[in-house]
Amino acid sequence: MSNDAGSIDDLNEDDIGKIKDLVATDGYYTQAEIVKVVCPACGEEFLGTKRHAGGFIAGHRAFHEFENSQDAIIQQMGGI
Numbered sequence: 001m002s003n004d005a006g007s008i009d010d011l012n013e014d015d016i017g018k019i020k021d022l023v024a025t026d027g028y029y030t031q032a033e034i035v036k037v038v039c040p041a042c043g044e045e046f047l048g049t050k051r052h053a054g055g056f057i058a059g060h061r062a063f064h065e066f067e068n069s070q071d072a073i074i075q076q077m078g079g080i
């Protein structure tokens, strides 16, 4: 590649807190800060841009709420 923009696939722990220009599948990110987030419900970790971290958090929240609602329905029906 002729430019110095990194790929979103090349991130590692050393990039946390750095500001980068990144090429991702959904667009070209300039001045993107690399962050690491951990899901409090299951402990899964994500490393990437805030944009993608937001998707990770929202996705996990939706998934765990879904999981919890399934458990609640099962309990209402008297358990498995």
Ligand SMILES: [Zn+2]
Pocket: 039, 040, 041, 042, 043, 044, 060, 061, 064
């Ligand atoms: Zn999770």
